[in-house]
Amino acid sequence: MRLFVSTILCLLTLSVPGALSTAPDTWVAVRATIQVTYTLDKTTWIPLRKGMSVPNKAWISTGPRGRLQLVRGSESIAFQPNTLAAIITRGGGATRKTEVVQQVGEISLEIEKRQQPHTTVQTPFLAAVVKGTRFTVEVGAGNAAVAVDRGLVQVTSFESGERSDLGAGQGARVDGSGMTVAGLGAKPRITRVAPSKPRVPATMTGKPAATSQVTSASTETPQSETGAEKSKSSSNSNAGGNGTGSDNGNGNSGGNGNGNAGGNGNGNAGGNGNGNAGGNGNGNAGGNGNGNAGGNGKGKDKDKDDDDD
Template sequence: MRFIVSTILCLFLTCLAGAASAAGEAWTAAKATAQVAYTVDKKTWIPLQKGMEVPNKAWISTGPRGRLQLVRGKESIAFQPNTLAAIITRGQDMSRKTEVVQQVGEISLEIEKRQRPHTTVQTPFLAAVVKGTQFTVKVGKTNAAVAVDRGLVQVTSFSTGERSDLGAGQGAQVTSSGMTVAGLSGKPQITRVAPSNAKVPAAGAVNKATSRPEEAKGAMGASKSKDTAGGNRDTGGNASAGGNGNSGGNGNAGGNGNAGGNGNAGGNGNAGGNGNGGGNGNAGGNGNAGGNGNGGGNGNAGGNGRGRNGD
């Protein structure tokens, strides 16, 4: 009987340990401002809030005012504004490996120290491999840079094959033409390996395997949906009145033209959508409201359809 009870207890404790381990595998948002979102299909962006877990392989985007701190056990990754990156985890426990694919922006990582390299940051210009350290990676349209606060980071340039091991207080910058290094206590050495291809394109490039820049902009807009629900749309003046018009368009709903004679009834803008509001002249068209012009002008009566020429 004791054997049966002991066996059941061991199985129960094993299940609890497994559940705790599985829970520790996920990255969780410890801090998150507005303008932070993630996607798992590169189409639908979901606002990321404090306490939420980030699905494995999800792309994460921060807007101009977005900031995010993810934690997983002793490890953390901080996202600065205008950053787009994905986090991919393979394996569990001590065999676990993490890959961060960073297309643009700035992230700061604090990685748990282990005997073997287990975390990699992939950018369009360089790869950074670490066993355990604290460092920052910045990625722009034409270059990427790594700055090390603690530990050791191996940085490799894809285009030239240049490689350098960076310690605390040292850094490297990589462009398509090569690598430059610097350090507070000494300049790190540069060796060479065979050039290779990047896993993620630079911002502005197109690659079906990763998120396009347009998708990145969509992610940044996902967390700002409340801002565009209302408030900024004018019922007249320079914005569109409604319908299909822009919430802050450029057309005049009743603008600068002359009410009669040879002038225009309502300037050059759209009353709503892409068409003209109507009336005797074009409410936002090029026709004349009276005089020698066209009664309905050449503008669109609404939407994208063509209006009727008047005599």
């Protein structure tokens, strides 16, 4: 019987990554729901399950229903839904240092107490440095906040250079207008240091990209569409409205014909009826719509140019 149990434990150790045998500097998932994944190359996402260890420097993503708790010795980090962060460990033993790079979402940390600061949380707006404490960091699209349950956390705003040491029951928020602090008892004191640049960019949406996908996902910050891409994607809409042509042969500014900038319509660029600057037919500048950006009013006064060329 004992031989049978030993064999089963051995097979479990071999089949479950990170289970039962982990390095002392390795974070292990003691709780993991669905929609929790990690990546090392920012391309391929791997499901993170209970009992698995997390590779050093891996990016971890939780979806709208994803929750995760990692443990390393007496330390723990809890991920709330819609969170994207990486954990980087340097050194080992008494000289070990940990850096959490948090791009968006909410994490709660319980860090072992040491004489010197050894754990840092980097966000797009602030950095939090601790010797040993329990605290929460929340990052949105335009701000970040720290709330301290126990111990002492030093918080620094990158843009304003404001800095404050937060104790139990105190907190700080950093946004475009600077740092604000509050808490139980005396209000935390704010000092100033030289402003600096954050190491992680802010997201545009406040949500991690492709959290539910396990392959072909990316942690790169979503980018806005270029003008050409917008033209290609908008087939049947333009700013403006219908209207009778003015002196320069346009309808109301921008028109609303179905199509994109540069299309044709009735009366533009001199009011010559059909056809105008920018081409004709079915949309221009990459557009697929019918109409133009110059409106569909009837032109007048051939002596004046189109202001919207």
